[in-house]
Amino acid sequence: MAYINVEIEGNSSHHCLQGITLLELLNEVSFKNSGKVVAAYVDGEIMDLASSLENTSKVEFLTFDDPEGAKVYWHTSSHVLAHAVKRLYPAARLGIGPAIENGFYYDFEFPNAISANDLENIEAEMQKVIDEDIPLEKFIMERDEAEVYFREKGEKFKLELIAELPPEEEVTCYREGEFIDLCRGPHLPSTGYVKAYKLTGLAGAYWRGSEINPMLQRIYGVSFPEKKRLKKHLQLLEEAKKRDHRKLARELDLFSLHQEAPGCPFFHPNGMIIWHELEHFWREEHKKAGYQEIRTPLLLDCDLWKRSGHWEHYQENMYFSNLDEKDYAIKPMNCPGAMLIYLSQMRSYRDFPLRIAELGQVHRHELSGTLHGLMRVRSFTQDDAHLFMLPEQVEEEVGGIIDMIDRFYSVFGFDYKIELSTRPEKSMGSIEEWDKAVSILKTVLENRNLDFMISEGEGAFYGPKIDFHLRDCLGRTWQCGTIQLDFQMPEKFDLTYVGSDGEEHRPVIIHRVIYGAMERFLALLIEHFAGAFPTWLAPVQVMVLPLTDNQHSHALELKERLFNEGFRVEADLRSENLGKKIRDAQLQKIPYMLVVGEKEVESGRVAVRHRNEGDIGQVDKEDFINRLHTEINFRQLPDKMCS
Numbered sequence: 250m251a252y253i254n255v256e257i258e259g260n261s262s263h264h265c266l267q268g269i270t271l272l273e274l275l276n277e278v279s280f281k282n283s284g285k286v287v288a289a290y291v292d293g294e295i296m297d298l299a300s301s302l303e304n305t306s307k308v309e310f311l312t313f314d315d316p317e318g319a320k321v322y323w324h325t326s327s328h329v330l331a332h333a334v335k336r337l338y339p340a341a342r343l344g345i346g347p348a349i350e351n352g353f354y355y356d357f358e359f360p361n362a363i364s365a366n367d368l369e370n371i372e373a374e375m376q377k378v379i380d381e382d383i384p385l386e387k388f389i390m391e392r393d394e395a396e397v398y399f400r401e402k403g404e405k406f407k408l409e410l411i412a413e414l415p416p417e418e419e420v421t422c423y424r425e426g427e428f429i430d431l432c433r434g435p436h437l438p439s440t441g442y443v444k445a446y447k448l449t450g451l452a453g454a455y456w457r458g459s460e461i462n463p464m465l466q467r468i469y470g471v472s473f474p475e476k477k478r479l480k481k482h483l484q485l486l487e488e489a490k491k492r493d494h495r496k497l498a499r500e501l502d503l504f505s506l507h508q509e510a511p512g513c514p515f516f517h518p519n520g521m522i523i524w525h526e527l528e529h530f531w532r533e534e535h536k537k538a539g540y541q542e543i544r545t546p547l548l549l550d551c552d553l554w555k556r557s558g559h560w561e562h563y564q565e566n567m568y569f570s571n572l573d574e575k576d577y578a579i580k581p582m583n584c585p586g587a588m589l590i591y592l593s594q595m596r597s598y599r600d601f602p603l604r605i606a607e608l609g610q611v612h613r614h615e616l617s618g619t620l621h622g623l624m625r626v627r628s629f630t631q632d633d634a635h636l637f638m639l640p641e642q643v644e645e646e647v648g649g650i651i652d653m654i655d656r657f658y659s660v661f662g663f664d665y666k667i668e669l670s671t672r673p674e675k676s677m678g679s680i681e682e683w684d685k686a687v688s689i690l691k692t693v694l695e696n697r698n699l700d701f702m703i704s705e706g707e708g709a710f711y712g713p714k715i716d717f718h719l720r721d722c723l724g725r726t727w728q729c730g731t732i733q734l735d736f737q738m739p740e741k742f743d744l745t746y747v748g749s750d751g752e753e754h755r756p757v758i759i760h761r762v763i764y765g766a767m768e769r770f771l772a773l774l775i776e777h778f779a780g781a782f783p784t785w786l787a788p789v790q791v792m793v794l795p796l797t798d799n800q801h802s803h804a805l806e807l808k809e810r811l812f813n814e815g816f817r818v819e820a821d822l823r824s825e826n827l828g829k830k831i832r833d834a835q836l837q838k839i840p841y842m843l844v845v846g847e848k849e850v851e852s853g854r855v856a857v858r859h860r861n862e863g864d865i866g867q868v869d870k871e872d873f874i875n876r877l878h879t880e881i882n883f884r885q886l887p888d889k890m891c892s
């Protein structure tokens with residue numbers, strides 16, 4: 250009998266029989282979370298626990314709490330869903346069923362469309378599939394055999410997927426009792442591993458996200474190893490629904506989307522006020538940090554995109570136009586424009602670091618099925634910047650950007666996580682260059698005592714990067730800011746500067762964004778604040794409410810006074826009662842309401858109501874104005890934001 254050595258991450262090395270399965274290995278060793286293990290990395294490749302080990306290998310067991318483990322858990326839950334659906338609706342045709350960021354979905358073509366009311370029934374059938382604790386067994390089918398099998402079953406979408414597999418690739422299937430699905434895996438060992446689940450929604454989805462394909466029905470779900478975690482998650486979902494930026498945008502009249510321009514948002518006056526405040530803050534901070542602002546065209550000659558590499562690598566996501574028998578592309582990124590400005594004059598080492606910022610609108614073609622409010626759009630504005638510098642300036646510049654990002658996010662009350670991504674398999678530049686660049690980025694983070702994760706191999710092909718993941722009020726994370734070192738662009742555009750030695754050299758480039766996309770950032774803000782923006786961002790900051798018609802002229806005077814102070818103020822002169830006016834102002838999430846009655850007219854004071862704190866009482870008018878100036882100028886956060 251042959252033996253192999255298995256090195257278990259976070260544990261000892263283990264001598265065991267060749268062919269041992271991961272599940273058997275787990276039973277043999279004392280692993281602290283053995284009951285929670287759902288899959289494993291074997292020599293860096295994620296595998297089913299049913300897989301056997303043939304060679305000496307390195308094993309890392311994964312639980313639901315590892316992001317990759319959760320994916321296996323959710324993806325397997327999607328098979329449980331498909332299994333249940335096929336039992337209840339044998340004529341339903343299967344699409345695909347991936348894990349997504351928070352759960353899973355499976356796409357089906359039902360002979361008669363189902364409704365949300367049917368989900369409960371499907372959930373009950375899923376419970377049966379789970380109670381039967383059916384093993385998921387991987388097997389390979391011959392290609393023609395697979396085609397016959399899925400054709401007999403009428404699974405036209407699966408046939409399409411098989412036809413697209415490269416000829417040399419095996420057709421991998423999984424047997425789950427009587428149910429066979431085409432899938433690469435990996436999966437949980439058996440359906441009984443799924444402990445708590447919920448189907449969370451039903452939506453229409455084009456097959457493969459494209460409108461030329463049939464419309465399928467997508468069932469969304471989520472699952473957890475413990476009931477209490479599911480419960481907590483569902484509560485968060487409820488809260489997230491209330492905060493959905495698309496719903497709040499309608500209520501607060503911020504933006505809209507129209508069929509005439511799918512994925513390209515239309516900003517309404519209220520939305521533009523917030524947009525301008527975000528821009529204003531951005532400009533102020535960039536000026537302080539020594540940036541210069543540029544603006545480059547949307548439409549650029551295709552030759553430029555060939556030179557930048559976008560033509561080759563990014564064409565599918567670009568929009569084109571042919572004018573005067575010349576091909577143009579609408580920019581999907583701002584970099585090439587910034588490079589042309591760099592090239593517009595001779596650069597010297599004395600100009601460095603050169604920091605050029607651009608609020609640049611870009612267009613990227615995304616599949617219509619993936620579009621989502623302002624979160625995922627086809628047209629958006631990046632708060633881009635390109636920094637040109639000497640190699641020895643990189644450390645300080647990266648540090649400066651990190652400080653800036655920290656200042657930005659703290660203004661909005663966002664926590665964040667930092668991730669450093671290193672050299673991917675396919676990369677430009679020498680390994681030494683990469684190692685050096687990664688070590689510089691690491692040093693900057695370490696010198697600032699910042700916690701960060703390392704994502705091996707996740708860097709851009711042209712250089713390593715630091716990503717910033719925001720954590721919102723509901724604990725959800727969003728990648729927004731990024732700092733990328735670039736070795737490639739200076740070569741492609743033949744960028745040079747004259748050094749102190751009088752010779753020409755290549756500068757180092759950093760690309761960076763802080764908001765990321767303005768549109769998406771705005772969506773995050775809407776959901777984070779549940780529409781109750783800090784006063785500096787609120788479209789209307791103060792609402793003046795006359796108690797009766799007798800105080801109209803006084804209310805208008807007060808409004809004018811506040812307007813002249815630079816505040817965004819309105820007066821509600823409708824002949825409604827005060828209660829109704831307060832309710833309406835609350836619904837609009839206006840930070841301050843000033844009630845003007847006979848008493849206030851005589852005393853020259855104002856009765857202040859705050860949207861969160863309620864009645865604050867009588868305040869001297871001038872005091873109120875000063876207080877509001879301070880709150881706005883210091884961009885203070887609202888209290889009890891996350892209550």
Ligand SMILES: [Zn+2]
Pocket residue numbers: 324325328423431432433434435436
């Ligand atoms: Zn699968």
Ligand SMILES: [Zn+2]
Pocket residue numbers: 582583584635760761
């Ligand atoms: Zn760039």
